[in-house]
Amino acid sequence: MLPFLPSILVAQITSTLPSVEQQYITETQEIRPLPGKLNDVPVFNSNSPEVVQAEGILLSTFPSSEKIHPGAHLDYALKGRFDFFSHHIARSSNEKRLLYQGVIVHNPTSRLVRLRVLQAASYLTPDAPFISLPSYLEDPLGRFFSGPGSRLMGDILRGVNQRQFPSVILIPPRQNRMLFVLPITASNARSTYMRLETDGPVYLANLAMYALPENANLPVDQNSLLNNFFNPPTTPVRYRQPTLAEWRYLLTTSDLSYPRDLPPTRPQDIGTRKTIYGRVAGVSFGSQWVSRITDRSDTNILSIPQRGQAYSYPLSTVDVGTQGTKQVQSAQMLARYPDTAYRAHGNYAVNYSLTFPLINKTEDKQTVAISLQTPLKQDEYSDRLFFAKFLKAPVFFRGTIKVTYTDDFKQEKVRYYHLVQRQGQQGSPLVKLNLMPGEQREVKLDFLYPPDAIPPQVITIKTLNSIFDSGFK
Numbered sequence: 001m002l003p004f005l006p007s008i009l010v011a012q013i014t015s016t017l018p019s020v021e022q023q024y025i026t027e028t029q030e031i032r033p034l035p036g037k038l039n040d041v042p043v044f045n046s047n048s049p050e051v052v053q054a055e056g057i058l059l060s061t062f063p064s065s066e067k068i069h070p071g072a073h074l075d076y077a078l079k080g081r082f083d084f085f086s087h088h089i090a091r092s093s094n095e096k097r098l099l100y101q102g103v104i105v106h107n108p109t110s111r112l113v114r115l116r117v118l119q120a121a122s123y124l125t126p127d128a129p130f131i132s133l134p135s136y137l138e139d140p141l142g143r144f145f146s147g148p149g150s151r152l153m154g155d156i157l158r159g160v161n162q163r164q165f166p167s168v169i170l171i172p173p174r175q176n177r178m179l180f181v182l183p184i185t186a187s188n189a190r191s192t193y194m195r196l197e198t199d200g201p202v203y204l205a206n207l208a209m210y211a212l213p214e215n216a217n218l219p220v221d222q223n224s225l226l227n228n229f230f231n232p233p234t235t236p237v238r239y240r241q242p243t244l245a246e247w248r249y250l251l252t253t254s255d256l257s258y259p260r261d262l263p264p265t266r267p268q269d270i271g272t273r274k275t276i277y278g279r280v281a282g283v284s285f286g287s288q289w290v291s292r293i294t295d296r297s298d299t300n301i302l303s304i305p306q307r308g309q310a311y312s313y314p315l316s317t318v319d320v321g322t323q324g325t326k327q328v329q330s331a332q333m334l335a336r337y338p339d340t341a342y343r344a345h346g347n348y349a350v351n352y353s354l355t356f357p358l359i360n361k362t363e364d365k366q367t368v369a370i371s372l373q374t375p376l377k378q379d380e381y382s383d384r385l386f387f388a389k390f391l392k393a394p395v396f397f398r399g400t401i402k403v404t405y406t407d408d409f410k411q412e413k414v415r416y417y418h419l420v421q422r423q424g425q426q427g428s429p430l431v432k433l434n435l436m437p438g439e440q441r442e443v444k445l446d447f448l449y450p451p452d453a454i455p456p457q458v459i460t461i462k463t464l465n466s467i468f469d470s471g472f473k
Contacts, residue, residue, distance in 0.1 A: 024376070025387040025426070030311040031458070033327040035293050038286025038350070042078060043331070046086035046206045047348065047451075048261050048279030048340045052099065052184070053092050055250065056257030059281045060205035061335065062106060069255040076283050076335040077108070077201040083287045084194040085349045086206055087149065087451045090184035097210040097239060101190060102247045103179040106203040107171035113200035115179070120165040121155045122182060122192035123148040136428045137418045139400065144418040146398045148191040149451030153349065154400035154418070156193050156448055165194070171202065176248055179204070181241060191451055193349050205251050211239035212246065256337070263339040270319045277318060277345040282336030284344035288351040289329070301359040301440060302461075304368050310462035312373070312385060313354075316347045316455035323375065323456060324382030348451045354459065356443045360435035367464045369429035370443055372401060374421040374457050385458065388424025397421040397457055399450035401430060405443040408434050423454070432464075 046059040057072045064070030090099040107113040128151035137144050142158055145151035164180075171177050184190045214237075242250075264278030293313065294302050305311055314323045318330055331344035344350075360366050374396045375385040403415045421427055433441055445459065 023389060024424075025389055027310070027385045027387065028383060029305075029309060029385065029460075031323045031325055031382045031385065032311055032313055033325045034289075034291060034313045034315065034329065034354075035297075036289055036291030038329075038331055039288045039290065040285065041081050041083060041287040042334055043083045043085055043284045043287050043344070043349075044078065044204050044206075045280045045282060045284040045344055045348075046088070048281035048337075049257055049259065050087065050261060050279050051089045051091050052208050052257055053259060054257055055209050056207075056254045057251065058086070058088065058101075058206040058208055058257055060203075060251065061283060062203040062205055062251065066252070068253050072254070072256045073205075074282060074335040074337070077203060078283070079198055079201040081195075081197050083349075084179075084192070084196060084204070087189065087191045087348070088184060088208070089189040090186055092186065099184045099186070100181055100209050100211065100241060101184055102181045102207045102209060102242065104176050104205050104207065104244075104247050104251060105169065105171060105179050106176045107173060107200065108203065109200050110173045111200065112173065113171045113198055113202060115169045115171060115202060116197045117165050117167055117169070118195040118197055119156065119159070119161045120192075120194040121152055121160055121162045122164075122180075122190060123151050124185060124190050125188040126185070127151065133398075133418065133420050135420045135425065139416045139418045142400075142416070145400075146420065147452045148189055149348075149453075150398040150400070150418070152191045152193055153448040153450045154416075156349075157351075157400055157402055157446060158416070176244065178244055178247065181247075193448075207247055207250055207254075208257055209242050209247065209250055212242055214238045214240050260339055264341050267319075267342055275320055277343075278339075278341035280333075280336075280344050280348075281340040283334040284331040285334050286331040286350065288353065289347075290353045292355045292357065294357060301357050303361050304358055304366060304435065305461060305463045306362075307364075307366060307463050308465050310460055312458040312460040315352060315457045315459065316350070316449050316453075318343075318345045318455055320379050321377035321456050322379055323385065323458065324378070324380055346453070346455055347449045349448050351446070351448050354445045356445075356461065357440060358433070358435065358443060358461070359440040360437060363437050365437065366435050367432060367466065368435060369432045369462050369464055370445070371427045371429045371460045371462070372397075372419060372421070372445075372457055373427045373460050374423060374425050376424050377456060386424070387426050388422075391422045391425055393423035394454075395420055396423045396425075396454040397450070398452050399447060402446040403430050403443065404446070405431055405433070406441050421457075
């Protein structure tokens with residue numbers, strides 16, 4: 001059976017190519033579920049609607065009481081450690097007015113609450129345009145990226161903390177403060193990630209509002225704005241950033257931003273060719289997947305494969321496309337809107353931190369390669385991977401991988417690689433090790449799953465036939 005592919009691609013393959021073997025590379029090897037699980041850090045996860053075409057609420061965890069549109073609020077308090085992720089594109093017929101993204105924080109308690117910004121970064125598309133890059137680049141200084149998601153995840157991985165964000169916000173009892181207000185210029189995307197911590201419960205809302213005329217007062221006179229739009233004044237109107245009071249007014253009076261994204265397929269109906277996972281808007285459960293990958297739960301070693309053989313661990317798996325493991329890694333949702341994703345499919349911005357304590361149990365010296373790969377999606381076979389002979393499909397992965405290991409000269413190495421992989425691409429080894437008989441060495445891979453990526457990928461451990469073997473057909 002062919003791997004699961006979009007129907008248009010399946011139609012093209014079956015009508016123009018005589019056999020699977022001529023179209024695909026089939027690697028026979030063991031596919032193993034990834035040990036471990038997501039941690040318990042909640043994530044304010046705002047990605048719907050991805051394309052913002054009107055003012056309104058993108059995601060609100062505020063209580064629904066005293067709100068004109070109660071369905072726009074999820075009534076979910078966040079406290080202690082939690083993360084913030086958002087990715088939105090501004091697109092409107094009225095591109096003369098700048099769109100602002102504002103995140104308002106509310107303290108519902110009777111005491112002062114401190115919100116600490118442990119790490120934060122944000123990028124617009126112009127800061128990180130989508131450019132064509134080689135599939136494999138060593139990048140020790142973070143100079144290579146393609147798209148805001150690629151740059152953002154690379155910076156967070158390296159510990160970058162942008163100065164435009166405060167380190168601490170003090171929120172008085174039952175009052176609001178702005179976490180940030182940033183523009184999203186027309187036809188561009190903004191991706192933001194923050195690691196946060198509070199000493200008390202807070203509510204957050206991610207809001208979209210256009211710049212206001214300098215002389216606008218609360219409540220905002222919509223009729224006046226429309227009149228100015230259809231009957232422009234003779235003198236140019238100067239616009240300004242909204243104030244805290246205006247953001248609060250929008251939060252109280254506005255509905256969810258429209259138009260909405262396509263609603264998701266119900267979980268009980270997933271598995272058909274028409275499956276729609278939907279965009280995420282809510283609080284997801286888990287920001288990091290930390291795992292020490294061993295032969296068994298009661299051991300502390302990972303035996304390398306026999307010479308010429310390999311095994312793989314899928315990453316960021318969704319309901320359909322587990323490479324035969326039946327393991328779905330997508331984060332659960334603690335709170336969500338009814339027309340948005342049931343899970344945080346894709347695990348955007350989740351930090352995978354994977355340690356491989358490799359050991360050579362054979363009586364010969366072995367060369368082991370570790371690679372990140374993007375096989376074709378399928379859900380039937382756990383003993384093979386399918387790759388494309390001709391890489392014509394879209395890019396499915398743009399992101400930075402951190403590799404920590406001890407090299408053959410007993411030197412500790414930390415290396416960063418920026419990878420670009422198309423659907424069906426085997427990829428190049430991130431590291432090769434020559435292990436003597438009985439020798440054990442650890443390799444650690446760290447990365448944040450990029451917002452611009454499409455799962456699944458796999459981490460493949462392969463023992464090569466020789467040091468000169470590339471590991472691929």
